[in-house]
């Protein structure tokens with residue numbers, strides 16, 4: 547059993563689907579009071595090869611992922627510091643942000659930015675009793691991953707030592723662990739859940 551979750555307030559962004567939905571359900575199962583935040587927005591990727599990528603494809607993905615993480619983290623951190631509440635912020639990166647992904651210069655850059663952003667945040671907020679870490683998913687079975695074209699899926703499966711996509715239940719436990727007091731001395735790290743994809 548993870549320590550320090552029962553009765554705590556947890557806010558989950560992107561909780562309407564996929565990873566966020568499973569994380570919210572797991573946190574509720576740990577007896578957290580869970581606040582859900584979702585814009586019901588389709589298409590959190592706008593893929594194109596670099597030579598054809600438009601400004602709009604670049605800007606919308608940097609805005610959704612990198613600026614979105616900045617704004618959400620900042621709003622939470624300001625409230626926590628003001629109220630003198632300790633806690634844990636868990637951001638979502640991507641394996642694309644570590645190895646780069648063909649056709650995803652925008653998404654890869656945004657996710658790499660989130661990993662670095664979380665480390666800087668961890669340094670600044672550690673003295674205030676607030677930790678910040680990043681979960682780095684590989685390919686996880688969600689509506690987002692299901693939209694990947696079959697030939698790319700096949701390529702990813704060949705590159706993944708475990709030979710399959712992950713399930714949301716296999717990644718949600720890490721969010722709960724990083725949110726809990728069981729990870730009380732862990733901050734500023736990025737942890738891959740990717741079936742060995744980026745070894």
Ligand SMILES: NC(=O)c1ccc[n+]([C@@H]2O[C@H](COP(=O)([O-])OP(=O)(O)OC[C@H]3O[C@@H](n4cnc5c(N)ncnc54)[C@H](O)[C@@H]3O)[C@@H](O)[C@H]2O)c1
Pocket residue numbers: 559560561562563564565566583584585586587588590610614638639640641682683684685686687688689690691
């Ligand atoms: N599924 C994967 O293989 C995979 C791999 C690496 C990283 N990720 C990351 O994990 C996170 C969740 O992805 P998923 O696969 O569960 O996707 P998903 O499409 O199943 O769910 C995403 C949810 O986020 C909501 N959303 C979109 N923009 C939002 C915003 N600005 N504010 C709040 N909510 C918003 C959507 O309405 C949707 O309910 C994303 O950050 C994604 O980039 C997923």
